[in-house]
Amino acid sequence: MSHFAKVVDGKVTQVIVAEPEFFDTFVDSSPGTWIQTSYNTHGNQHPEGRPLRGNYAGIGYTYDAQNDVFYAPKPSETAVLNEETWLWEDTQAQEPEVTQG
Numbered sequence: 001m002s003h004f005a006k007v008v009d010g011k012v013t014q015v016i017v018a019e020p021e022f023f024d025t026f027v028d029s030s031p032g033t034w035i036q037t038s039y040n041t042h043g044n045q046h047p048e049g050r051p052l053r054g055n056y057a058g059i060g061y062t063y064d065a066q067n068d069v070f071y072a073p074k075p076s077e078t079a080v081l082n083e084e085t086w087l088w089e090d091t092q093a094q095e096p097e098v099t100q101g
Contacts, residue, residue: 054086
């Protein structure tokens with residue numbers, strides 16, 4: 001079985017499990033596009049070396065059509081998207097704390 005995400009205006013609204021052939025006869029009259037996603041892809045890595053679209057899509061994720069990837073919602077104001085892994089990195093949290101004495 002495969003996983004597919006419904007994308008509306010760049011945002012994932014649904015994720016389903018279906019065979020690709022399902023879409024040969026499936027009629028969906030609501031706006032959006034169904035795009036395959038891989039349950040085993042995370043951080044642009046896959047255990048079998050074949051990542052698909054950056055990350056497994058979840059509801060609320062963004063689909064970047066230009067880069068053909070899914071990524072999670074921004075977790076904090078200081079987070080920066082790593083465009084190699086398509087994961088958020090919080091640069092503020094990585095800075096060492098400075099103490100004055």
